[in-house]
């Protein structure tokens with residue numbers, strides 16, 4: 365399993381040791397507003413960690429806990445998976461942060477590091493990201509990453525905004 369680092373963050377594949385930090389994030393209604401739409405229960409967080417561990421074993425990539433390199437605190441999570449969790453679908457990048465760590469640039473720092481990993485190591489032809497149409501904070505992360513807005517798409521019974529970053533655009537930026 366792949367551990368990554370960037371200037372302020374350490375990226376550890378989800379493990380049971382991250383439960384407290386991940387659940388503190390996922391039980392926060394502000395964090396979950398555009399995701400589940402309600403706080404996650406402890407059992408849901410445990411089940412999510414277990415699912416992610418299975419994907420790491422099967423795919424060799426999935427979600428990382430984002431840790432402050434100095435304190436070791438879990439400040440958020442970021443991941444690379446596939447749209448609709450279908451391995452034949454394009455790679456998808458995602459992020460979320462504990463509420464007290466919004467506005468510090470951690471999501472963008474993680475997005476850049478994960479995009480580098482997706483293109484350089486996983487050989488992704490392009491990266492997609494989806495968001496609730498009203499989630500402007502996440503839209504700004506997508507824009508800072510250099511993603512292009514494609515439009516609204518149906519996904520699991522709702523409409524989501526789709527953004528795309530082709531490999532060539534990422535390499536041109538680098």
Ligand SMILES: CC(C)(COP(=O)(O)OP(=O)(O)OC[C@H]1O[C@@H](n2cnc3c(N)ncnc32)[C@H](O)[C@@H]1OP(=O)(O)O)[C@@H](O)C(=O)NCCC(=O)NCCS
Pocket residue numbers: 394395396398399459460461462465466467468469470471472473494495496499501502504505
């Ligand atoms: C989406 C989400 C991760 C964005 O978090 P964020 O803190 O706004 O994004 P970043 O970590 O990239 O921080 C960027 C902000 O930090 C500021 N900042 C402060 N210090 C900074 C630094 N050292 N470096 C970079 N930016 C810094 C930037 O100016 C920017 O502020 P702005 O958006 O007002 O212009 C956060 O809103 C969240 O967790 N939401 C709930 C979960 C969610 O919706 N996830 C996305 C699903 S699609």
